[in-house]
Structures are given as structure tokens and as C-alpha cells.
Amino acid sequence: MVLVLAIGDLHIPHRAPDLPPKFKSMLVPGKIQHIICTGNLCIKEVHDYLKSLCPSLHVTRGEYDEDARYPETKTLTIGQFKLGLCHGHQVVPWGDLDSLAMLQRQLDVDILVSGHTHQFKAYKHEAGVVINPGSATGAYSSITYDVNPSFVLMDIDGLRVVVYVYELIDGEVKVDKIDFKKTATATTHSAN
Amino acid sequence: MCRGVQHPIHGLFLRSYLSQVSRDKLPDIGSEYEGDGDTVMDAVEFVLQNFTEMNKLWIRMQHQGPVRVEEKLEKERSELRDLVGKNLHVLSQIEGIDLEMYKDNVLPRILEQVVDCKDELAQYYLMECIIQVFPDEYHLQTLETLLGACPLLQPTVDIKTVLSQLMERLSNYAASSAEVLPEFLQVEAFSKLSNAIGKVIEAQVDMPIVGVITLYVSLLTFTLHVHPDRLDYVDQVLGACVKKLSGKAKLEDSKATKQVVALLSAPLEKFNEIVTALTLSNYPRVMDHLDSETNKVMAMVIIQSIMKNNTCVSTADQVEVLFELIKGLIKDLDGTHGDELDDEDFKEEQNSVARLIHMLYHDEPEEMLQIICLVRKHIMTGGPKRLPFTVPSLVFSSLKLVRRLQGQDGDVVGEETIETLSSVPSPELALRLYLQCAEAANDCDLEPVAYEFFTQAFVLYEEEVTDSKAQVTAIHLIIGTLQRMNVFGVENRDTLTHKATGYSAKLLKKPDQCRAVYACSHLFWVDDQDGIKDGERVLLCLKRSLRIANAAQQMANVTRGSSGPVILFVEILNKYLYFFEKGNPQITSAAIQDLVELIRTEMQSDTTTPDPASDPFFASTLRYIQFQKQKSGAMGEKYDPIKV
Numbered sequence: 067m068v069l070v071l072a073i074g075d076l077h078i079p080h081r082a083p084d085l086p087p088k089f090k091s092m093l094v095p096g097k098i099q100h101i102i103c104t105g106n107l108c109i110k111e112v113h114d115y116l117k118s119l120c121p122s123l124h125v126t127r128g129e130y131d132e133d134a135r136y137p138e139t140k141t142l143t144i145g146q147f148k149l150g151l152c153h154g155h156q157v158v159p160w161g162d163l164d165s166l167a168m169l170q171r172q173l174d175v176d177i178l179v180s181g182h183t184h185q186f187k188a189y190k191h192e193a194g195v196v197i198n199p200g201s202a203t204g205a206y207s208s209i210t211y212d213v214n215p216s217f218v219l220m221d222i223d224g225l226r227v228v229v230y231v232y233e234l235i236d237g238e239v240k241v242d243k244i245d246f247k248k249t250a251t252a253t254t255h256s257a258n
Numbered sequence: 259m260c261r262g263v264q265h266p267i268h269g270l271f272l273r274s275y276l277s278q279v280s281r282d283k284l285p286d287i288g289s290e291y292e293g294d295g296d297t298v299m300d301a302v303e304f305v306l307q308n309f310t311e312m313n314k315l316w317i318r319m320q321h322q323g324p325v326r327v328e329e330k331l332e333k334e335r336s337e338l339r340d341l342v343g344k345n346l347h348v349l350s351q352i353e354g355i356d357l358e359m360y361k362d363n364v365l366p367r368i369l370e371q372v373v374d375c376k377d378e379l380a381q382y383y384l385m386e387c388i389i390q391v392f393p394d395e396y397h398l399q400t401l402e403t404l405l406g407a408c409p410l411l412q413p414t415v416d417i418k419t420v421l422s423q424l425m426e427r428l429s430n431y432a433a434s435s436a437e438v439l440p441e442f443l444q445v446e447a448f449s450k451l452s453n454a455i456g457k458v459i460e461a462q463v464d465m466p467i468v469g470v471i472t473l474y475v476s477l478l479t480f481t482l483h484v485h486p487d488r489l490d491y492v493d494q495v496l497g498a499c500v501k502k503l504s505g506k507a508k509l510e511d512s513k514a515t516k517q518v519v520a521l522l523s524a525p526l527e528k529f530n531e532i533v534t535a536l537t538l539s540n541y542p543r544v545m546d547h548l549d550s551e552t553n554k555v556m557a558m559v560i561i562q563s564i565m566k567n568n569t570c571v572s573t574a575d576q577v578e579v580l581f582e583l584i585k586g587l588i589k590d591l592d593g594t595h596g597d598e599l600d601d602e603d604f605k606e607e608q609n610s611v612a613r614l615i616h617m618l619y620h621d622e623p624e625e626m627l628q629i630i631c632l633v634r635k636h637i638m639t640g641g642p643k644r645l646p647f648t649v650p651s652l653v654f655s656s657l658k659l660v661r662r663l664q665g666q667d668g669d670v671v672g673e674e675t676i677e678t679l680s681s682v683p684s685p686e687l688a689l690r691l692y693l694q695c696a697e698a699a700n701d702c703d704l705e706p707v708a709y710e711f712f713t714q715a716f717v718l719y720e721e722e723v724t725d726s727k728a729q730v731t732a733i734h735l736i737i738g739t740l741q742r743m744n745v746f747g748v749e750n751r752d753t754l755t756h757k758a759t760g761y762s763a764k765l766l767k768k769p770d771q772c773r774a775v776y777a778c779s780h781l782f783w784v785d786d787q788d789g790i791k792d793g794e795r796v797l798l799c800l801k802r803s804l805r806i807a808n809a810a811q812q813m814a815n816v817t818r819g820s821s822g823p824v825i826l827f828v829e830i831l832n833k834y835l836y837f838f839e840k841g842n843p844q845i846t847s848a849a850i851q852d853l854v855e856l857i858r859t860e861m862q863s864d865t866t867t868p869d870p871a872s873d874p875f876f877a878s879t880l881r882y883i884q885f886q887k888q889k890s891g892a893m894g895e896k897y898d899p900i901k902v
Contacts, residue, residue: 077654078613079609079610079612079613079616079647079651080612080650080651080654081616081650081651081654082616083565083613083614083616083617084565084613087568109605109609111606111609129690129731129735130650130687130690155731155734155735155738156731156734158734158737158738158741158777158780159738159741159742159780159784159785160738160741160742164836164839165836168829168832168833168836171832171875171878171879171882172825172828172829172832172871172875174874174875174878192881192882192885192886193878193881193882206654206657206658206661208657208694208697208698208701208739208742209742211661
């Protein structure tokens with residue numbers, strides 16, 4: 067069982083002062099094995115904070131990130147799964163699932179994690195799964211109205227990944243989960 | 259009998275022994291020794307006498323020897339002081355002494371001895387002793403008497419420490435239970451202490467400023483514990499401090515500065531609602547006396563307090579006061595130079611201000627607009643170094659308001675925003691913000707405003723964005739934003755898309771050109787109901803990107819002797835599939851078939867080095883086509899002619 071935190075689009079300090087206190091109290095060091103971050107942190111302070119939660123931190127570049135050295139895309143293998151990471155402002159039209167699927171084929175990954183729209187999505191298509199963890203701070207987005215703060219926790223176990231999405235709605239943290247199974251050649255999914 | 263022994267040290271030890279053995283033989287209430295002739299008063303008298311005599315002996319010790327052993331004597335005296343103090347301890351243990359007796363008899367007698375002995379060491383020690391040994395409620399009820407003795411002590415006695423200790427004890431007493439609080443009001447503790455402190459400061463003219471402020475810190479702590487609702491008391495204490503500090507130059511003594519910071523931090527810690535501290539009229543006046551470094555430190559403390567407590571500062575008036583307090587961070591104050599500051603520290607400061615802006619919020623759009631204008635006024639004085647940090651926060655705060663208003667006051671906010679953004683000396687950032695504003699204008703149906711924002715963005719791209727990597731990102735942001743615009747009429751839209759595609763084709767590296775151009779194909783196809791669906795221009799873009807890919811291919815052949823980026827063809831193929839599925843009549847299955855064959859040929863060619871990225875991408879694309887072919891219904895039919 068490997069826990070992977072997918073988080074991004076915090077936009078601190080441009081659009082949000084900090085993570086919501088309820089999220090902060092949930093994210094404690096030592097519980098998560100990997101953090102994959104879609105980008106737009108935007109400052110070093112946030113990077114350091116995420117690093118303190120888990121030393122295995124992977125970040126791709128968002129268009130407002132202070133650190134220009136983050137890569138545009140990143141791929142990594144966790145257990146039986148190949149994961150791809152990209153902020154998403156590079157993929158036009160923004161948020162278009164077919165175009166994201168194209169990127170997924172290009173990176174040749176089972177799970178593509180991308181952001182930019184600040185809206186949580188978990189979408190299964192022929193080549194795999196696309197996950198958007200949304201904005202962890204509920205930051206303003208020109209694309210999405212009424213953004214609820216959210217992040218995703220993936221539990222990777224063998225050929226199965228359970229995706230937990232945590233959303234802060236009206237001051238309460240709500241959790242939902244989706245199951246994905248990978249076969250030798252393709253990924254199937256069953257929703258909960 | 260003991261009186262006979264006048265030698266100080268012998269006398270002290272003798273009397274100490276006397277005290278010890280007589281302890282449990284004192285005729286206290288309930289003791290077996292209470293009787294006809296012997297009452298509590300006798301016990302008290304006895305102990306007081308012993309105390310008085312011991313004190314005299316103790317003081318006499320210092321006159322015992324020649325001057326050169328004075329130091330040694332002082333040390334000896336120090337060690338023996340507990341013997342004297344013990345008497346007070348015994349007194350405190352006598353159960354028969356009630357408040358009345360303490361007030362009328364015991365305390366006055368002790369204080370008489372303390373004052374009369376005129377010995378600095380004794381006075382300091384004994385005052386401390388009294389405070390520590392007797393119960394707090396007694397102190398409260400005899401406050402006037404106790405404080406009255408203070409000005410009568412030797413001027414060299416460290417009375418401020420004594421007073422601080424007293425106030426601390428009383429603060430703790432107040433904190434111990436809410437029931438005792440009325441007592442404090444009843445004896446008018448605050449005004450008595452306040453007056454006493456005033457008198458002491460007046461009397462001890464040479465008291466260093468750090469001492470004065472320490473006293474006020476103790477008084478303030480006391481006030482916050484005992485009278486947390488009396489903001490006027492808090493302000494009074496601050497006011498007294500201001501009076502003492504005024505007329506002098508800015509503080510340079512670091513200890514004093516530390517105390518001032520403690521003074522200013524105390525209300526912040528006590529009041530979770532930072533706005534309460536903002537109403538204290540003397541608060542900014544105290545801050546003005548700090549040197550600029552410490553002023554900034556204090557400003558950061560204020561901001562951190564707001565962040566930590568998740569406070570929302572909600573009226574324009576409060577915002578005004580707040581920004582006045584943190585002005586050291588907002589701009590270069592007179593006499594300071596911005597370059598002196600460490601880079602990291604400066605960034606931290608400005609990022610704090612940026613975060614603070616998001617804590618300013620009011621439900622009423624009118625009030626919120628006022629707040630935004632106020633913030634804008636302040637941060638514009640920050641100069642080019644600060645603006646890149648603070649302006650984005652302001653812009654996004656404004657955009658949130660615009661969304662709430664959705665059209666009503668959009669124009670006003672729009673124009674002001676353009677002005678603000680044009681002063682940000684960070685073109686890439688400004689470009690992004692212009693695009694954000696364009697989208698907001700789009701949502702408000704303000705075509706001219708949206709067009710103006712795009713114009714500004716393009717101007718920045720043309721004139722300021724020179725780094726090729728930055729250009730690639732910028733052009734994709736422009737394309738992505740433009741793709742979402744639905745407010746533009748045909749003419750405006752054509753102008754902007756023409757610009758976008760033009761710049762895409764002029765990027766430095768061929769692969770970047772190729773990708774930007776095929777991204778532009780989406781400008782001519784929007785999936786919405788009323789969205790543009792110009793199939794021909796889509797195809798034109800895709801064909802153009804194909805030509806660029808070909809050119810890149812040839813260049814690679816010539817320069818490296820090997821085939822170039824086949825992957826570009828695979829990407830373009832995917833775009834063909836995208837529009838094919840959307841129903842663009844210009845994209846035919848034949849065209850797709852040709853493209854598939856082209857890629858196959860390229861990949862199998864001798865001159866091609868196998869590319870770790872292209873092969874799996876092509877493979878998964880073919881898998882996708884296969885997958886679509888196997889679908890039932892329209893999709894399967896569409897894909898049928900394509901053979902993979």
C-alpha cells in the first residue's frame with residue numbers, strides 16, 4: 067500500500083493566503099510516501115512546506131511558479147503504475163479531456179495528473195485515468211466559478227488504485243472515493 | 259535576653275535559633291499555648307520584635323569591618339538574609355492573623371522597619387519577601403499601603419522589579435479564578451498601580467528607558483489579565499509610554515526595543531480579534547518610536563497574528579489603520595534605503611503583505627470596492643521592487659469582486675487595473691494578469707475592455723518577452739485564453755487570432771512553432787453551441803504545422819544526418835483524430851490514413867534512429883484508433899475506413 071498525495075494550484079500568495087486550516091491539520095508528515103504536485107505553488111515557502119510532509123516531492127511547472135526550474139512534465143513509476151504529471155496550461159483547450167488523453171498517450175502513462183482548471187476530476191478513458199486534484203486552497207480561477215478547496219490521495223496497491231478526493235464544502239471536509247483496476251494491457255474502472 | 263548579644267552574626271544566629279524553637283510554642287489560635295495571658299497578639303508582637311532586631315543586626319553587619327573587606331561582607335550579608343526573612347515567613351503562618359490584623363497592625367509595623375532601616379539591600383529583599391510570603395488577597399486589600407511605601411524607599415532600590423513582581427503575582431491571582439476579579443475593581447487596583455508607577459518614574463529621574471518600559475509591560479500584562487474588556491485602560495498604558503518616549507530620538511537600546519516589542523505584542527496575543535488592537539489610538543504612536551528595522555519586525559508580528567488567527571479585516575477604516583501600522587513594509591520610510599535589505603528577508607516581507615491582502619474582505623460589494631481602492635493606494639507607493647509581489651494579490655482580489663458584481667462596475671475596476679498593471683516591472687507576470695483580466699471582462703460581456711486587455715498582453719509579448727522559453731509559455735497562454743473568449747465579434751476575433759497564429763509560427767525553434775500552430779487550430783473550433791466551428795481554418799492550421807514538422811525533419815537530416823522529430827507527426831495525427839471525431843468535415847479518413855502511413859514510413863526508414871518517445875506514442879495512438887473502431891454506432895462507423 068503506497069499513499070500518494072496529488073495536490074496543486076495553491077497560488078500562494080497571489081490568490082490565497084494559506085491552505086485551509088482543516089486541510090493543514092490533516093496533512094501531517096510521515097504518513098505519505100510520495101507527493102506529486104501539479105504546479106502553481108507559487109513560492110519557495112510552499113515548496114518547503116510540502117517537502118516537510120514528505121521528502122519524495124515531485125513538482126511540474128505552473129505558469130505562476132517562482133521557481134522556473136520545475137520541468138514541464140514528469141513521469142514516475144510507483145508500484146505497478148506509471149504516473150504522468152503536468153500542470154495543464156500547456157494543453158489547449160484547457161481542461162479538455164480528449165486533449166489530456168492525447169498527452170497521456172504521449173507520456174505513455176497509466177495515470178495522468180494535471181491541474182490548471184481548479185476543478186477536481188477523475189476520468190477514465192481508453193488509455194488510462196486522468197486525475198485533476200483541483201486547487202488545495204480554493205484559489206480563484208478564470209475557468210471555474212466557485213472553487214472548493216480540494217486534494218487527492220491515491221492508495222496504490224498492486225494493480226489497484228483507490229482515489230480519495232477530499233473537498234472542503236461549506237466548512238466541512240467531504241471525502242469521496244473511486245476505484246481503478248489495471249489489467250495487463252488496459253485499465254478498467256468501477257465507481258463507488 | 260537576646261538583646262544582650264549585639265554582635266551581628268552571633269545575634270542573628272541566636273535569634274534565628276530563638277525563632278526556630280519558639281515556633282510551635284506561639285500562642286496561636288487553636289494552639290495549646292493560647293490562654294488567659296497569651297493571645298495571638300502576643301505571638302505577633304514577639305515575632306515582630308525578633309524580626310526588627312534581626313534586621314538591625316543584619317544591617318549593622320556592613321559597618322563591621324574596614325572598607326577593603328566590604329565586598330566580602332556584602333556576600334556574607336546576602337547569604338544570611340534568609341534568616342531575617344524567616345520571621346516574615348513565620349508571621350504568614352500564624353493562623354490567628356486575619357486580614358484586619360494584617361492591615362492594621364502587622365503590615366504597617368513591617369513596613370515601618372523596612373522604611374526606617376534605610377538600607378538598600380534590606381529594603382529590596384524585604385519588599386520581595388513581603389510580596390512572596392503573604393497571600394495575594396491581602397496584597398490586593400492593602401495595595402495602597404504597600405504602594406505608599408515605595409516612594410519612601412532609598413532611591414537606589416530596584417523598585418521597578420518589586421512592582422513588576424507584585425503585578426505578576428496579582429495577574430496570576432486574577433487568572434486563577436474569575437470570582438476574584440470583582441475584588442480588583444472594588445479596590446481600584448489599576449488606577450492605584452498606574453499612579454504608583456507614575457510616581458516611581460517621576461521620582462527616579464535617572465531610570466533608564468528600558469526600566470520604564472519594563473514597568474509598563476508589567477502593568478499592561480496585569481491590565482490584560484484583570485481588565486481584558488477595558489480597552490481604555492490598555493490605551494492609557496500605551497499612552498503613558500508614548501509620553502515617556504516622546505521628545506527623545508528613536509530608540510537605539512536593543513533591550514528597550516525588545517521591551518517595546520513585548521509591549522506591543524501583548525495585546526495581539528490577548529485579543530484574538532486583531533481588529534481590537536487596531537482601535538487603540540496610542541498603538542501606532544508607540545510604533546512610531548521604533549527604529550525602522552524593529553518597526554518592520556513589529557509589522558510582521560501583526561500580520562502573522564492576523565494569519566494565525568484567520569482573522570478577517572472587514573472595514574475600510576480598519577484596513578486604513580492596519581496599513582498605517584505596517585507602513586514600514588509597504589514603502590521605504592524616510593531615511594531608509596531599500597537596497598540594504600537581505601533578499602530573502604525582503605521576499606518574506608512582501609509575500610506576507612501579499613497574503614495579508616486576501617484577509618481583507620467584506621460581504622458588501624460597496625465596502626469591498628473601497629477596501630480595494632485603499633489597498634491599491636497604499637501598495638502603489640511601494641516602488642518597483644515591491645509591486646511584483648503585491649499587485650497580483652490585489653488584482654485577484656479585484657477579479658473576485660468583479661465576478662461578484664458581474665458587469666455592474668466592471669468598467670471602473672477595469673481601467674484602474676490596467677493602470678496598475680502597466681506599472682508592474684515584470685512583463686511576463688503582467689502579461690498573465692492582463693489575460694486573467696481579459697477573461698473576466700469576457701464573462702462581464704465587456705468586449706472593448708477585453709480587447710484592450712489582449713492588446714496590452716500582445717504589446718508586452720512583442721516588446722518585453724524576449725526569452726524563447728518564456729515566449730513559448732506566453733503564446734500558449736494567449737492561445738488558451740483566446741480560445742475561451744466568446745465576447746468578440748468577428749473582426750476583433752480575427753485580428754487577435756491572426757496575431758496569435760502569426761507569433762506562433764515565428765517562435766525560434768521549429769518544434770515549438772509546430773506545436774503552437776497546431777494549438778491555434780483550436781481557436782477555430784469551439785465545442786459550445788454557438789461556438790465557432792470553422793473546419794477549413796482548422797485544417798489550414800494543421801496543414802501548416804505539418805509543413806513546419808516537415809521542415810524540421812529536413813533540417814535534422816541536413817544538420818545531423820539523421821531523421822528528426824517524428825513525434826511531431828504523431829502529435830499532429832492525434833489532432834487530426836480530435837477534429838475528425840468532432841465532426842469537422844474537412845478532416846477525412848483518407849487524410850488520417852495518409853498520415854498514419856507517413857509516420858510508419860518515417861519510423862521504418864534506415865536513417866531514423868529509434869526514438870524512445872515516438873514509438874510508444876505512435877503505438878498507443880494506433881491502439882486508440884483500434885479501440886474507436888471497435889465501438890458500436892456512429893463512432894465505429896466513422897473509424898471503419900481507417901486501417902491500422
